[in-house]
Amino acid sequence: MKVLGIETSCDETSAAVYDGKKILSNVIFSQVDTHKVYGGVVPEIAAREHLNRLPAVVDEALSKAGAGLKEIGGIAVTYGPGLAGPLIVGVSYAKALAYASGKKFTGVNHLEGHLLSPFLENKDFKFPFAGIVVSGGHTNIYIAKDFGSYDLMASTRDDAAGEAFDKAAKMLGLPYPGGPEVSKAALKGNDKKIVFPQAQMKDNSMDFSFSGLKTSVLYYIQRNQGKIKSGQVTIEDIAAAFQKTIIRTIVKKTSRVLKDSGIKTLAITGGVAANISLKEELKKFAMERKIGFYAPSNLLCTDNGAMIAYVGYERIKRGLLSGMNLEAQPDLKI
Amino acid sequence: MKSLLIDTSTNNIGIGIFDGKKCLHESYTEGEKRYNSAIMGLIDEALKASGITIAEIDVFGSTLGPGSFTGIRVGMAAAKGFADGCGAKFFGASTLDVLAYSDDDVNTKKVSLLDARRNEVYMGIYKKESAEYELTAKENIAKAVKGACNIYILKRDIKLLEGIAENNRGKTVILNHINLQSFNNILMDNKKHATRQAVYSAAPLYIRQSDAEICRKKAVI
Known part of the structure; x- marks a missing residue:
């Protein structure tokens, strides 16, 4: 059929x-x-x-x-x-x-x-798996037990990761669509120059929150105009630090979901899954823990x-x- | 030639099934806010009532607007989906044209008016064989309808256009809905414009731009 x-x-x-x-x-x-x-x-x-x-x-x-x-x-x-x-x-x-x-x-x-979507390209991909759906509208982690049986383990309370990328791009003066532009800039930057805070949920929830990070980027840009103008800190450095914070947050939450569930397969999907650094970090994380890792091709x-x-x-x-x-x-x- | 014509540009879902000029079925259902869930059931009922199958339809048509943005989307997307599903032709007509097509006298100035909300009005001005469409403020209408032999409005818009109707008694035609028989008359007079290609090329006639386009234009100016 x-x-x-x-x-x-x-x-x-x-x-x-x-x-x-x-x-x-x-x-x-x-x-x-x-x-x-x-x-x-x-x-x-x-x-x-x-x-x-x-x-x-x-x-x-x-x-x-x-x-x-x-x-x-x-x-x-x-x-x-x-x-x-x-x-x-x-x-x-x-x-x-x-x-x-x-x-x-x-x-x-x-x-x-x-x-x-990983089922479309991987014959060995099977249930159960932990699946991250990360896009302009969503940042969710699911445990997919079988077809039609999914548990939502974490989601965003405010901005989705992709939305945060787009907003950060605007603040950094990068063109639309922001995600790929921030990612491109981050590759040329030093991600150790700035440390942006990772949001911690007071109720120990697994949920994400990226609006605080977005505000941190805004304040950093406003308060460090001198450093930016003198080239001491570049747009690329800010993009790299911002991206690193997002990636770390996603890896941290994913790690907890995998640990709690004992699941040995991980997939990342959605528009932001095309981000090379995110894909690489998750791949490295999974390999170190002998967890099968799957990410769809960019298309x-x-x-x-x-x-x-x-x-x-x-x-x-x-x-x-x-x-x-x-x-x-x-x-x-x- | 059998046709199935849809109008969803006002708060009605209008469905008409015709065999040439003969109307096999015509229905008008209050539909605003429920176009998407109601339209398929209404079309199914219409086909059953007319005693023909969807495969027998040669032309699917929808009004192109102006009117409800959601309504236009539902009506046009459905008519194009039907046409593709049957390998049939598509035909679109402006809602203002359908409103003004209540008589076929092309030698006189006619005006059709539709409430566009925000105290504005969509206006179709017809002189001889030319047609112009405009989105205009309510207060400009009195001037625009000067010299018109006939003015066509919908009953639902009577409150907004009361003054116009009052000052143009005898030449204001008040219709209950966008008449599908008139739509079919346009189709009958323009059969060659009903084509397979029109499924791809027929575009909605919104007249009003999206808010984002309006804001951007203002910013550029």
Whole structure:
């Protein structure tokens, strides 16, 4: 059975075909250039772009997969979490496509798509595993026991890691999208020159908090203009120290989840998983503890239809179908 | 030629199924805030009531706006999804055109008006064969409708446009909803614009920019 997956939860219009064994196509149209001038994703503009692009993206995904709609067994669509307007476009289109073509239809949780994305590239990847989903909207650690059985162990109380990267980039005068720019700058900086504080939860909770770090960066920049102007401290140094703090926080929480659960497999997924330093640190951490480590290729870190097609395939196989009254749910949880 | 036409640009979900000029089914349901969950069920009911299957539809159409941003998204995305699912054609028409298409006299000046909220009005001005669309402040309308033979407004907008209707008695046509029969008449008169290609090329007609675009423009100025 071939499944068509459609993803429009933020600023990537994507469609993909998965056949139960491999990805046959994964077309991603990024709106990053459209949103660049605004310094962030504008939900209304993103929704308008999805509406203009989606039919062509789906058409291309089918054509690259060498499949007509007739050969598709099911249609899966992201119905949350995400931005309301963009989600509505994908859900409305996908429901009508499924209805008109008589295909099986299922709604997919975007976070589940990211969490299970390592299955697309690794035959030896198995449940149970600890999965970090880290993106512009989420910083969550789950224990995935089986398909559909996930425990949320940690999440962010304020800014997501990706959001913190974007905000730090703005403060440092780096262009949008901030994540890759901070990461690039950090590679050239000295991460030992500044020490930013890591947030500690008073209630000993596993949760993340990155808004304090963001404020620390802001204050540091405001109070050390002299050092920055003289070159004693560079933007790259600040980026490196900021990134190091985020990575350390994620590693620390992950370590606790793994220790408490005894789980021996770790995966990092989501847009921020494309950050080389984060990936390398977690890999090193896992290797030292003989823990299996998995991270998707960059194309599967970003929002993509393939991960939706994968979860859709697994849902349809289990008879988990959605009705034609499925609505977009911007705050959907796992 | 069989067509299924959708309008979700106001607070109604309008669905019409036509065989050529003949209306097989027409329904108008209060739908604001529930377009996304309600539309598929309503279309299913409409098809059953008209006695035809979705595979028999040659053209799926939706109004392009202006109007409710969410409504336009749901209606257009659904109509395009249906068209792709059936390998059928797509046809879009401006909501203002549909409102003004209540008669086919093209030689007189006509104006269609739709509440755009924020004390503004979407306006379609039709002279001979030309059409202009505008988003304008409520106080500019009196001047714009001068010389118009007919003014088309929706009943739901009567409070906002009371003065206009009052001062233009006899030439103000008040409609209960965006009429799908009028939409079908536009399709019948423009059959060649119903194409497969239109699934990819038909764009919404928002007229009003997003708040981010408006703010950016102000900042640049």
